[in-house]
Amino acid sequence: MVTQRILVSGRVQGVGYRDWVVRTAQRTGLTGWVRNVRDGRVEIFVSGDDETVAKLVEGCHEGSPLARVEHVEAYSAEGEKQTKGFTKRFTA
Incomplete structure (x- = not known):
């Protein structure tokens, strides 16, 4: 089991990127969340x-x-609090 935090830059807001992440993660059994920054x-x-x-x-x-x-x-996010399922969160 591994936990990572991923930051993606470019034209990634307003183009369905977060929805793609949610679908991909849920389909493959990953847990966590995605949000715009x-x-x-x-x-x-x-x-x-x-x-x-x-x-x-x-x-x-x-x-x-x-x-x-x-x-x-x-990068590694080991030790950070785990979540259940995979969700889309509000902008941080």
């Missing part, structure tokens, strides 16, 4: 098995069809 990025907090989380991080480089991802930064 006021600076224009999308933040993802995700937990699951190593391989599935790695596939999500890899997929974040593409995201939704209308997104134009410029940068994906993923």
Whole structure:
């Protein structure tokens, strides 16, 4: 089990990116959340098995069809509070 925080920058707000993350995470059994950040990025907090989380991080480089991802930064969030299910949260 691994927990990561992912920050995605580029044209990722208002293009269905968060919905894509939610669908992908729920389909693959990941837990966590996704939200917009006021600076224009999308933040993802995700937990699951190593391989599935790695596939999500890899997929974040593409995201939704209308997104134009410029940068994906993923780092360990071990020790942070786990969640149940996968949800979309309000902007931080």
